[in-house]
Amino acid sequence: IQEPDSGFNPFQMAPRLMMNLADVDKTGAVQPGSRVTWRYKFGGNENQLDGYEKWLLPQLKPEQRWYGLEQDEGALGRSMERSQQFLLLSALLTLLLAVAAVAVAMNHYCRSRYDLVAILKTLGAGRAQLRKLIVGQWLMVLTLSAVTGGAIGLLFENVLMVLLKPVLPAALPPASLWPWLWALGTMTVISLLVGLRPYRLLLATQPLRVLRNDVVANVWPLKFYLPIVSVVVVLLLAGLMGGSMLLWAVLAGAVVLALLCGVLGWMLLNVLRRMTLKSLPLRLAVSRLLRQPWSTLSQLSAFSLSFMLLALLLVLRGDLLDRWQQQLPPESPNYFLINIATEQVAPLKAFLAEHQIVPESFYPVVRARLTAINDKPTEGNEDEALNRELNLTWQNTRPDHNPIVAGNWPPKADEVSMEEGLAKRLNVALGDTVTFMGDTQEFRAKVTSLRKVDWESLRPNFYFIFPEGALDGQPQSWLTSFRWENGNGMLTQLNRQFPTISLLDIGAILKQVGQVLEQVSRALEV
Structure with a gap:
C-alpha cells in the first residue's frame, strides 16, 4: 500500500486504516500511553495556501505544527533533502558550465568577425548600422537558443518522468511556463555578462585592421572586467543557492580552481616567454598566446572549470547512492x-x-x-x-x-x-x-x-x-x-x-x- 502523503517519518509509514471515529474505542488500539495526533488537511492553489499559512502561523500553539511540501522528518527525510541538494548542485554546475561555454563561444564568434567589421567600416558603415547588425545577429542566436533549449529541456523532462514513473505514486501535473521563463532570463543575463565586452571590442574594431591584422581595440581591460563579472555571477548564484553550505562549498571550490588555473597559466606563460623554440608553428602559437595573456588565461580557466564540473557530476552520480548505503548498518533491524x-x-x-x-x-x-x-x-x-x-x-x-x-x-x-x-x-x-x-x-x-x-x-x-x-x-x-x-x-x-x-x-x-x-x-x- 502506497500513500502519497504519508511522509518519511518511520512512525508514520505503516498502512493507515480509515474508520468512523465512533468505532475507535471498540478496536482497543488507543490505550494509555498511545500516541494520538490530530491532522487537518487543506487544499488550494499556491497563493491561497501561502496566504493561509501567513495568517495561521502566528496563531499556532507551541505543540502545533504547519507541514508544507518540504519537511525534514528524520533520517529518511534528510536523505531526500540530500537528494534535492544534489539536484540543485547539478543545476549549479550546469549553470557554471554554461557561463564558461558561452564566454568561449562569444569570444570566438566576435574575434571571427573583426575583419568583416573592419571592411564594413572602410566601406562607410557607421556605428549605428553596425550596432543594428550585431544586435540583430545576437537576438537571432538568442531566439534560436531559447527555442531549441526549451525543446531539449521539455524532452529531458519527459525522459526524467519516465525514469521516475516506477516510484511516483501518481502522475505529476504538467510543468508551467516559469521554468522556461527562468531559463530564458538566465540565458539573457549570462550572454550579456560574458558577451558585452566581446561585443564592445567588435564594435570598436578599427578600419586599419584591413591592413594590419594585429590591430585590436583596447576596450574594458580583462584585468578589471573579469573580477566585476565574477562578482555579479556569484551574487546571481547566491539567490539560487540560498543557505546551502554544500552549494557554497562547490562554488568556492570553482572560484579557487579558476584562480589557481590563472596563476599556473601565468607562470607557464612566463616560462614560454623565456624559451627558445626552433619550430616555426610552435613559435607562432606561443606568440599568439603571449600577445593577449589575459584572454589566454581566461580561456584556460574556463576550460579547466568545465572539465572539473563534468568530472564532479560523474563523481556525484556514485556518491549519492554510496552515502545512502554507508549510513545503514548491515545488520540493522528491518x-x-x-x-x-x-x-x-x-x-x-x-x-x-x-x-x-x-x-x-x-x-x-x-x-x-x-x-x-x-x-x-x-x-x-x-x-x-x-x-x-x-x-x-x-x-x-x-x-x-x-x-x-x-x-x-x-x-x-x-x-x-x-x-x-x-x-x-x-x-x-x-x-x-x-x-x-x-x-x-x-x-x-x-x-x-x-x-x-x-x-x-x-x-x-x-x-x-x-x-x-x-x-x-x-x-x-x-x-x-x-x-x-x-x-x-x-x-x-x-x-x-x-x-x-x-x-x-x-x-x-x-x-x-x-x-x-x-x-x-x-x-x-x-
Missing part, C-alpha cells in the same frame, strides 16, 4: 513494533522466542514535555524539542549504540541520562535539573550523564533515559525492533495475534527510498 501495551509485553516476548527471534530490546515510551531547566521555565525558547512532547524511556542497560561522552552510567533514582546534542542546544550541563510535565503529574531529575546518539541509525533512540521505576506513574507504551528475513508467514500470524500492535516494515521503506535515490542519480546523468 521491523519495528510500536504501540505495545504493558500487558502485551510478556506474551509478545514469548511469541518472538517461539519463532527464534531475538529482539534488540523492549523500550517503554512515555510522552512528556520539558518545562523547566534548573527551575527556570523553558517557555519562549524556540528550540524544536521544547515545543513538543518528547519520547522518554527507562533502561537498566545502556544501549550499545549510545556511548557515554560525559558523566556516569547508570542513572540512579531522581537522575537521568541526556542526549549531548540537546544538552548543548539548551546549555544543560552535568548536575543541572530538568523538569517534565507528563499526562498525570510533574516530575524532575538531575542530569548525571550525556550520551552520543546517532539519529540516522534507524534504531530506537531517546533524548532522555531514566532508571527503572522513575516513570511508573506515567501512561506508557512499548516498542521494540528485530530482524526477520524468512517470509511473511510469521508476520501474518503476529498481526492476527496482536492486532493493536503496529508493525513497521523498515526494509520495504528503505527499498522504496533506495529506488528514489537510484532514479535521482539517473537524473544527474541526464
Whole structure:
C-alpha cells in the first residue's frame, strides 16, 4: 500500500486504516500511553495556501505544527533533502558550465568577425548600422537558443518522468511556463555578462585592421572586467543557492580552481616567454598566446572549470547512492513494533522466542514535555524539542549504540541520562535539573550523564533515559525492533495475534527510498 502523503517519518509509514471515529474505542488500539495526533488537511492553489499559512502561523500553539511540501522528518527525510541538494548542485554546475561555454563561444564568434567589421567600416558603415547588425545577429542566436533549449529541456523532462514513473505514486501535473521563463532570463543575463565586452571590442574594431591584422581595440581591460563579472555571477548564484553550505562549498571550490588555473597559466606563460623554440608553428602559437595573456588565461580557466564540473557530476552520480548505503548498518533491524501495551509485553516476548527471534530490546515510551531547566521555565525558547512532547524511556542497560561522552552510567533514582546534542542546544550541563510535565503529574531529575546518539541509525533512540521505576506513574507504551528475513508467514500470524500492535516494515521503506535515490542519480546523468 502506497500513500502519497504519508511522509518519511518511520512512525508514520505503516498502512493507515480509515474508520468512523465512533468505532475507535471498540478496536482497543488507543490505550494509555498511545500516541494520538490530530491532522487537518487543506487544499488550494499556491497563493491561497501561502496566504493561509501567513495568517495561521502566528496563531499556532507551541505543540502545533504547519507541514508544507518540504519537511525534514528524520533520517529518511534528510536523505531526500540530500537528494534535492544534489539536484540543485547539478543545476549549479550546469549553470557554471554554461557561463564558461558561452564566454568561449562569444569570444570566438566576435574575434571571427573583426575583419568583416573592419571592411564594413572602410566601406562607410557607421556605428549605428553596425550596432543594428550585431544586435540583430545576437537576438537571432538568442531566439534560436531559447527555442531549441526549451525543446531539449521539455524532452529531458519527459525522459526524467519516465525514469521516475516506477516510484511516483501518481502522475505529476504538467510543468508551467516559469521554468522556461527562468531559463530564458538566465540565458539573457549570462550572454550579456560574458558577451558585452566581446561585443564592445567588435564594435570598436578599427578600419586599419584591413591592413594590419594585429590591430585590436583596447576596450574594458580583462584585468578589471573579469573580477566585476565574477562578482555579479556569484551574487546571481547566491539567490539560487540560498543557505546551502554544500552549494557554497562547490562554488568556492570553482572560484579557487579558476584562480589557481590563472596563476599556473601565468607562470607557464612566463616560462614560454623565456624559451627558445626552433619550430616555426610552435613559435607562432606561443606568440599568439603571449600577445593577449589575459584572454589566454581566461580561456584556460574556463576550460579547466568545465572539465572539473563534468568530472564532479560523474563523481556525484556514485556518491549519492554510496552515502545512502554507508549510513545503514548491515545488520540493522528491518521491523519495528510500536504501540505495545504493558500487558502485551510478556506474551509478545514469548511469541518472538517461539519463532527464534531475538529482539534488540523492549523500550517503554512515555510522552512528556520539558518545562523547566534548573527551575527556570523553558517557555519562549524556540528550540524544536521544547515545543513538543518528547519520547522518554527507562533502561537498566545502556544501549550499545549510545556511548557515554560525559558523566556516569547508570542513572540512579531522581537522575537521568541526556542526549549531548540537546544538552548543548539548551546549555544543560552535568548536575543541572530538568523538569517534565507528563499526562498525570510533574516530575524532575538531575542530569548525571550525556550520551552520543546517532539519529540516522534507524534504531530506537531517546533524548532522555531514566532508571527503572522513575516513570511508573506515567501512561506508557512499548516498542521494540528485530530482524526477520524468512517470509511473511510469521508476520501474518503476529498481526492476527496482536492486532493493536503496529508493525513497521523498515526494509520495504528503505527499498522504496533506495529506488528514489537510484532514479535521482539517473537524473544527474541526464
